[in-house]
Every structure is written in C-alpha cells, then in structure tokens.
Amino acid sequence: MSDTLQYPFLDLGAANAPQLPQIEQAALRVLRSGYYIGGPETAHFERELAAYAGTEHAVGTGNGLDALRLIFRACIELGRMCPGDEVIVPSNTYIATILAVTDCGLVPVPVEPRLDTLNMDTSLIEQALTPRTRAILTVHLYGRVCYDAEMQALADRHRLMIVEDNAQAIGARYADGRRTGALGRAAAFSFYPTKNLGAMGDAGAVTTDDADLAQAVRALGNYGSLRKYHNIYMGLNSRLDPLQAAILSAKLPGLEAENAHRAALAAVYERHISSPYIVKPLYSDSGDMVWHQYVLLTDRRDRLRSFLTEHGVGTDIHYPVAPHRQPCMADRVHGPLPLAERVAAEVLSIPISSATSVSDARAIAEIINSFPG
Numbered sequence: 001m002s003d004t005l006q007y008p009f010l011d012l013g014a015a016n017a018p019q020l021p022q023i024e025q026a027a028l029r030v031l032r033s034g035y036y037i038g039g040p041e042t043a044h045f046e047r048e049l050a051a052y053a054g055t056e057h058a059v060g061t062g063n064g065l066d067a068l069r070l071i072f073r074a075c076i077e078l079g080r081m082c083p084g085d086e087v088i089v090p091s092n093t094y095i096a097t098i099l100a101v102t103d104c105g106l107v108p109v110p111v112e113p114r115l116d117t118l119n120m121d122t123s124l125i126e127q128a129l130t131p132r133t134r135a136i137l138t139v140h141l142y143g144r145v146c147y148d149a150e151m152q153a154l155a156d157r158h159r160l161m162i163v164e165d166n167a168q169a170i171g172a173r174y175a176d177g178r179r180t181g182a183l184g185r186a187a188a189f190s191f192y193p194t195k196n197l198g199a200m201g202d203a204g205a206v207t208t209d210d211a212d213l214a215q216a217v218r219a220l221g222n223y224g225s226l227r228k229y230h231n232i233y234m235g236l237n238s239r240l241d242p243l244q245a246a247i248l249s250a251k252l253p254g255l256e257a258e259n260a261h262r263a264a265l266a267a268v269y270e271r272h273i274s275s276p277y278i279v280k281p282l283y284s285d286s287g288d289m290v291w292h293q294y295v296l297l298t299d300r301r302d303r304l305r306s307f308l309t310e311h312g313v314g315t316d317i318h319y320p321v322a323p324h325r326q327p328c329m330a331d332r333v334h335g336p337l338p339l340a341e342r343v344a345a346e347v348l349s350i351p352i353s354s355a356t357s358v359s360d361a362r363a364i365a366e367i368i369n370s371f372p373g
C-alpha cells in the first residue's frame, strides 16, 4: 500500500540514499576485514557513541531491547537489585520497555502520561513508590526528553537509579546541555533501522559513566565472559555486529543534519496544521525534542487515517494498544490506566524523516486541514 502513496510514511531506502556511498564503503571494509564479531569497527563505534552521548563508556549490544535487559541484568548481578524489585515505567511506551523489566524478574509499576508531552507525568512518580522501588525507567518517547531536576531530586531522595530508554531520542539535550544517554545511571540505545540513527539490521548500545556496570553489561552480552572460556555470569549472546557498527560510524556524522531536518518538518507542521479536529504535539525548537515521531491526537483517528491514505499520505500508530492491554501482560501490569488507553486510541503519526521534504510537509499539512471531520 505505502509503495503507491505519494507521501509514504517512511521510505527507508530513500532516507538512506544520500549516505549510501559511505555506507557501502563501510560495509565492504568489514566484509574484507576478516573481523565479523567484535574487533576494531565495533570498538571504534563504541568510542564515538560515548563521545557523542558524553559518557565514559558505551557497550554495543545486539538491539535496543537487549541493551535495556542487560542494564537490569547487570544491576542484579552487581547486587544492586533483586528479582521482585519494582521499576517505575511510563504506561505509554513501546512494549520493549516493559519486556526488559519483566524479563529480569522485576516488576513494572506504570505511571500515566501527561496529555501534552505524552511522556510519563513525573509529578505522579512519588505516589507510585513503595519500599521495593529501585529504579525509574524513563522513556524519551517520540524523541522528547523525559527528565528534569525534580525527577533527579526524587531519585536522590529515595535512592532510586534512573535508567533511560533512549531508543527514540538520540541527540536530544536536557536544558543543562547534557544529551540523553548521559542523564541517568545508564541508558539503552536502539539503532533499529527506523530510529533517528538507524542501522541496516538490529543494533543497540548501553552508555554509562559507571565502569562496573559497563563491564558487567559487556560480560553479560558475551556469555557472561570478559576473558575467553572464563564465565563469571550466566550470560547471553547480544553483541554489536561490526558490520552494523561500521554502518553506524558512517551515518553518525549525518545525525545532526537528520535531526535538524526533522525539526524543520516539525516547524512546518506546527505552523501550517490548523484543523479543529486535531491536537498537535507540544512544540519545542529548543533541542529537547528530536522528533523521532510527529504524533497528532484526534478523537476521530481511524477516520483521519483513512482520509489521509485516500489522499496519498502514509501514517502509522505509535502505539495502537497500550502495553498493559496486550494479552501477554495480563496480570503483570495493573490498570486501570485510562490515559494510556486514551492515547492509544487517539494517536496518529505522520511522515517525519529525511525522505520527506519541507514542501511535502506543507502539502501534507494542507491535506490534513482539508479533513472534513
């Protein structure tokens, strides 16, 4: 269907096209190198990522979910958390956030979103705390920073660890200039192909200033071993592939331009969308939002979506079912969570990537404004 749309939601081939020569060169270099697991390309990208995020350490992982799982597994191995401990999570997020917690035997405690940012309402965290709360897993959803001085003060007061799910917000900055990935004790990145920095396959990473945590994450993702045939943890296999690492190194210099382009599209949408049936996302041009998605809210979502498809505009829904309403989560995440459910019923994402031009965005805004309701 999206192949025939004039304004596809996301054409990854087109989005990667401008950087294809560098990407192909990087891939060939790895194919010819003789290093297919680990090696210099992976180490090089890890150093670049740490420098970019502003952390001491970066450890490549197989994907973003594993990056999160490995952070929590490492905390358990280091004796900082125990199975059964509670982790504050947003009720409005991608399900991977929650799966990372439950997979480690930890208990996700959902906190509802603010309807303007769609991020976790940090003023509701305190009332969700119990004596077993150990961490706040904050998600910078859709590319918007979800962290502030009050969250940090609360975490300090209650000795909670802040972990960032930074899958969607690479490059965003908190008000003090620090980038996401450097705000909490540790952060998980995803380089899933659709993310603002996307690989050409699965890839992820953990950033942290905590040397013990970095080392435990590295060991756990490598069969629990730092030294060959010497296994200190019951590990798994989740490493950053050098082919993906080399591609990511080739694409990293383009990330600022990618995020700037997304910001330019968001500015067009902010200026030109004026439908009375639609609430636009809270606008920010201060760098604390890298516009991973541009998410509209409307109580007539399904009708708007069909209308846009008919008029050649591809859309997506992030996400149509709140995590606690997924069949696998029955009895694991407790509702009622009416705001998460309302968000799931009303969100609609419109094109925002380097494959969409500024003039496309103007045309898309006009089509949205012609929606009859």
Ligand SMILES: *Cc1c(COP(=O)(O)O)cnc(C)c1O
Pocket: 063, 064, 065, 066, 093, 094, 096, 097, 139, 165, 167, 168, 189, 190, 191, 192, 202, 203, 204
């Ligand atoms: C993409 C994503 C993940 C998972 O990343 P993968 O690399 O796909 O495993 C986790 N959390 C959020 C918020 C995401 O958007």
